[in-house]
Amino acid sequence: MATTPLALPPTTQRPSAPPPRRAAEARRAAVQMVDTCSSVRELQQHHSKLVRLGLGTDNDTAGRLLRFLALSPFGDLHYALRLLRSLPRPDPFVFNTLLRSPSLLCDHHPLHLYSQMLLLSVSPNKFTFPPLIKSLCESSFLESGKQVHAHVFKLGFHADTYSQNNLINFYLTCGLEDDARLVFDKMLHRDVVSWTTMVSGCSRLGLVDVARELFDEMPERNSVSWNAMIAGYVQSGRFKEAFALFERMRDEGVALDKFVAASMLAACTGLGALEQGKWIHGYIEKSGIELDPKLATTMIDMYCKCGCLEKAFEVFNGLEEKGLSSWNCMIGGFAMHGRGLEAIELFKKMEKERVVPDDITLLNVLSACAHAGLVHEGKYYFEYMPQVYGIELKVEHFGCLVDLLGRAGLFEEAEKIITEMPMEADAGVLGALLGACKIHGNVELGDKIGRRVIELDSNNSGRYVLLANLYASAGRWDEVAHMRKLMNDRGVNKEPGCSMIEMCGVVSEFIAGGMSHPQAKEIYDKVDEMLQRIKSEGYVADTAGVLHDVDEEEKENPLYYHSEKLAIAFGLLHTKPGETIRISKNLRVCNDCHSASKLISKVFDRVIIVRDRNRFHHFCAGECSCKDYW
Structure with missing residues (x-):
C-alpha cells in the first residue's frame, strides 16, 4: 500500500462544455474506467479526469474510487480519507465502504470514522453496523463494541440479523459467551449463520459440549455448520467424536468441502488414522476439490504424522506452488522421522527456490539435527539463519540447541547456552537438558536441573516422572519416594501411557x-x-x-x-x-x-x-x- 501522500486533483478547473450527449457518454465511460484500475497512480489519473468532467463531488463516483482505495490490496486508505473530506455531502454508502477497509485499524480507530459520520448528520443504515462491529471485533475493542451495540439498539437495528450475527461474533471473540448468548436468545430471526457463529465461537472458547448442544438444536445446517462442530472437536483433541460426527454428516448426504476435509485430516493426524486420511485424500482428488496451500499442508502433515513419509513427499512434490508452510511442514516431517540430512537438503532446495525461511523453518531444521545427532550442522544453522535472514531467535530455538547438545553428551556447552541466553530459560529449555541427563545417566546435573524444572512446570507429571526415573536408575529410592510424595501432595497425576x-x-x-x-x-x-x-x-x-x-x-x-x-x-x-x-x-x-x-x-x-x-x-x-x- 502506498504511504507517500498523494495530492487530490484540483477541483477549480472549468473546462469548456462539450455537447450534452457526448458529455454524458464521456462521463459514463470515465466512471466505468475506475473499475479497471490496478494501481493508485492509475486511479489518480482517472480521478483527475472525473474532476475535469465535473464529477469530483459526486457520491456515486466517489464510491467507486473509494472501493478501490479502501478495499484493494493496492489501495491507499490515506488517500481515501482525504477524498472523503473533499466531499460536501457524503452519503452512507461512502462511509460503509470505508468501514469495510481491512487497513482501517492500522492508523485509524473505526469509531473515529463512525463518529465523523454522525457529526455530518449521515444516518447509518443496515450496511453500516456489520463492518463496524467486525472491525472492532478483530481488535477486541470491548468498550467500543458495547457502545456500538447500544447504537444498534437505539437506532432500531436490533431486528437486523446481519448486525446481530456480528454482535454475537464480537462477544464470543472477546470471550463473553453469556453476552453472546443473550444477543442470540433475543434475536427475532435466527438464520444458519447465527447458529453456526454460536457453535464456532463456543468451540473456540473450549465450550465444546455447549457447542454440541447448540449444533443438535439447529433447525438447518450447511457444510460450514458441520465443519464448525467437527473443527471444535479436533481443536480440543476429541478426535473420536470428530470421526463420529463426520460419519453422521456423510450419512445425511452432506458433501465434503475443503474446510471439512482439512478438519478431518487434522483428526486423522491426531489419531494416526492413515486409512481414513487416504480415503479423504482420494475423495479430494475425485471430487475436484481445490488443493490450496492450507489444505495441502494439512495433508502433508497428516501423512508425515501417520508414518507415511514417502506419500507426504509425493504430495509435496506434486504441488505446483509450494508455500512457506508446505516447505516447513515437509522439513518438519523429515525431522520427526530422524532423517536429518534429508531435512537439510530440502532446506537447501528451499533456498534455491528463493523461498525466505522463518522462525518455524529454523526450529524444524534444528529439530532435524537434534534427532539425527548432527551437532556441527545444528550449531551452524543456529548462527547462519539469523545472520542471513534476520530471524529472531526465540526460546524454542535455544531449547532445540540445548536438546541437540545434551543428546550428544555436551553438557558444558548446553549449560553455557542456557547461561548466555538473552531471555530466561523456561521449563522447555531446562526440560531438554533434564532429558539428556536421563539418557546419559548424569544424576548430579539432572538433580540440579530437574528441581528447577519441577518448580517452573509444577503441574506437568512428566517432569516428576523423568527425574524419578533418573533417581531410580541410580538406585536412589529415597529420592524416588520423595518425588512420588511431592506429586501426591500437589495433586499431580501421572499421565497414563x-x-x-x-x-x-x-x-x-x-x-x-x-x-x-x-x-x-x-x-x-x-x-x-x-x-x-x-x-x-x-x-x-x-x-x-x-x-x-x-x-x-x-x-x-x-x-x-x-x-x-x-x-x-x-x-x-x-x-x-x-x-x-x-x-x-x-x-x-x-x-x-x-x-x-x-x-x-x-x-x-x-x-x-x-x-x-x-x-x-x-x-x-x-x-x-x-x-x-x-
Whole structure:
C-alpha cells in the first residue's frame, strides 16, 4: 500500500462544455474506467479526469474510487480519507465502504470514522453496523463494541440479523459467551449463520459440549455448520467424536468441502488414522476439490504424522506452488522421522527456490539435527539463519540447541547456552537438558536441573516422572519416594501411557495393563507369545526405569503389558504377514519397549512404525531408524 501522500486533483478547473450527449457518454465511460484500475497512480489519473468532467463531488463516483482505495490490496486508505473530506455531502454508502477497509485499524480507530459520520448528520443504515462491529471485533475493542451495540439498539437495528450475527461474533471473540448468548436468545430471526457463529465461537472458547448442544438444536445446517462442530472437536483433541460426527454428516448426504476435509485430516493426524486420511485424500482428488496451500499442508502433515513419509513427499512434490508452510511442514516431517540430512537438503532446495525461511523453518531444521545427532550442522544453522535472514531467535530455538547438545553428551556447552541466553530459560529449555541427563545417566546435573524444572512446570507429571526415573536408575529410592510424595501432595497425576492403532478405518486404543478391549484375552495371549519368541533372541526386560524398589521379577511383569506391546499384538492378530504395523503413542517410548519392538520386528519379519511424543521409530529386521538415539 502506498504511504507517500498523494495530492487530490484540483477541483477549480472549468473546462469548456462539450455537447450534452457526448458529455454524458464521456462521463459514463470515465466512471466505468475506475473499475479497471490496478494501481493508485492509475486511479489518480482517472480521478483527475472525473474532476475535469465535473464529477469530483459526486457520491456515486466517489464510491467507486473509494472501493478501490479502501478495499484493494493496492489501495491507499490515506488517500481515501482525504477524498472523503473533499466531499460536501457524503452519503452512507461512502462511509460503509470505508468501514469495510481491512487497513482501517492500522492508523485509524473505526469509531473515529463512525463518529465523523454522525457529526455530518449521515444516518447509518443496515450496511453500516456489520463492518463496524467486525472491525472492532478483530481488535477486541470491548468498550467500543458495547457502545456500538447500544447504537444498534437505539437506532432500531436490533431486528437486523446481519448486525446481530456480528454482535454475537464480537462477544464470543472477546470471550463473553453469556453476552453472546443473550444477543442470540433475543434475536427475532435466527438464520444458519447465527447458529453456526454460536457453535464456532463456543468451540473456540473450549465450550465444546455447549457447542454440541447448540449444533443438535439447529433447525438447518450447511457444510460450514458441520465443519464448525467437527473443527471444535479436533481443536480440543476429541478426535473420536470428530470421526463420529463426520460419519453422521456423510450419512445425511452432506458433501465434503475443503474446510471439512482439512478438519478431518487434522483428526486423522491426531489419531494416526492413515486409512481414513487416504480415503479423504482420494475423495479430494475425485471430487475436484481445490488443493490450496492450507489444505495441502494439512495433508502433508497428516501423512508425515501417520508414518507415511514417502506419500507426504509425493504430495509435496506434486504441488505446483509450494508455500512457506508446505516447505516447513515437509522439513518438519523429515525431522520427526530422524532423517536429518534429508531435512537439510530440502532446506537447501528451499533456498534455491528463493523461498525466505522463518522462525518455524529454523526450529524444524534444528529439530532435524537434534534427532539425527548432527551437532556441527545444528550449531551452524543456529548462527547462519539469523545472520542471513534476520530471524529472531526465540526460546524454542535455544531449547532445540540445548536438546541437540545434551543428546550428544555436551553438557558444558548446553549449560553455557542456557547461561548466555538473552531471555530466561523456561521449563522447555531446562526440560531438554533434564532429558539428556536421563539418557546419559548424569544424576548430579539432572538433580540440579530437574528441581528447577519441577518448580517452573509444577503441574506437568512428566517432569516428576523423568527425574524419578533418573533417581531410580541410580538406585536412589529415597529420592524416588520423595518425588512420588511431592506429586501426591500437589495433586499431580501421572499421565497414563496410551497407544492407538487403526484397523479397517477403526482406531483401537490401549493402556498399560488394560482389559477393556473385547479381544483382551487373545491380545494378552499374543503378547505372551511375542515375549517367549523374543526371549530366545536374547530379550531381557529393561527394569532400570521401573519406579519400585522390588525384586527384578516383580519389576518385569508391568513392563510386559505396556500399551505399545498390546497394540503390536493386536496388529499382529489383524494384519497379514509382511504388512506394516503403525502405532501412535502419547508418551515417549520406554527403553524396554524400544528393545522389544526391535526384536519383534526381526522375529515376526514386520516393519513396525511407532510415533511417540517426540519422534518416529521405524523398526525393521531388529534395528530402529533412530539408531538408539532418541
